[in-house]
Amino acid sequence: MNRQVYYRSIKSKKHKQLIALQVIDLVYSIRNLMPRLGTRKLYHMLRFELGKINVGRDKLFKILKVNNMLITPKKSYHITTDSHHRFRKHKNIVSNLEFEHPEQVWVSDITYTGNRKNPSYLALVTDAYSKRIMGYDVSASLEMEGSIRALEMAFKNRNYRDRPLIHHSDRGLQYCSNEYQKILKNKFVSTSMTEKYDPYENAIAERVNGVLKQEFSIAAYNNDLSTKKKLVKDAINIYNTVRPHLSNQ
Numbered sequence: 001m002n003r004q005v006y007y008r009s010i011k012s013k014k015h016k017q018l019i020a021l022q023v024i025d026l027v028y029s030i031r032n033l034m035p036r037l038g039t040r041k042l043y044h045m046l047r048f049e050l051g052k053i054n055v056g057r058d059k060l061f062k063i064l065k066v067n068n069m070l071i072t073p074k075k076s077y078h079i080t081t082d083s084h085h086r087f088r089k090h091k092n093i094v095s096n097l098e099f100e101h102p103e104q105v106w107v108s109d110i111t112y113t114g115n116r117k118n119p120s121y122l123a124l125v126t127d128a129y130s131k132r133i134m135g136y137d138v139s140a141s142l143e144m145e146g147s148i149r150a151l152e153m154a155f156k157n158r159n160y161r162d163r164p165l166i167h168h169s170d171r172g173l174q175y176c177s178n179e180y181q182k183i184l185k186n187k188f189v190s191t192s193m194t195e196k197y198d199p200y201e202n203a204i205a206e207r208v209n210g211v212l213k214q215e216f217s218i219a220a221y222n223n224d225l226s227t228k229k230k231l232v233k234d235a236i237n238i239y240n241t242v243r244p245h246l247s248n249q
Helices: 003-031 039-052 057-066 144-156 178-186 199-214 225-241
Strands: 105-112 121-127 133-139 166-169 190-193
Touching: 003 039, 003 057, 039 057, 105 144, 105 199, 121 144, 121 199, 133 144, 133 225, 144 178, 166 199, 178 190, 199 225
Parallel strands: 105 166, 166 190
Antiparallel strands: 105 121, 121 133
């Protein structure tokens, strides 16, 4: 091999390694806060810094793959909906609705965040347009009080109080109950519910559940209820204020 070519190849290899180390440091600066944030969102958050060292999205994927830093989604399923009850079930009025502004539609759901030793459930109210979590509550049971507390928090955080609002959820006992529906009625909020056992009818709420579990690992540890509440509070604060939402770009 030509000596000039040989030393040029060594220099090129060292340069690539230096670039890769810079990229890994940048990724760790984000993942220290959000350990399971996906590569597309990492690129969105780091695109200016990556641009300075000529690293595009494809190169970022390649560097993370070589260093075993790509995130593999995890799937888990726990039934939290009991739709076999005597309360009224409402029609789905948002299935063909286009979300045009914040606080046009709120979506609510409950997800399991515990285990057999320390059961816990997270009730969420999320704005369908902005993806902001408006209200939440962590409790040790599926009783409707947790969902009501999440809803009341959402109303406290509401910014556009004069705009019409639709509340969309599954047909669970918590949302169909007289107490929950009374709050919505008193606030002049329209009610919408899923009509089938299809998670896509409440896809935004299901997506938020998955993000909190997969990216923030809120259900991964055997925490007592008090610790779980603090963990969820920190995760939702980061979700609302730091994490990018690609659907809003």
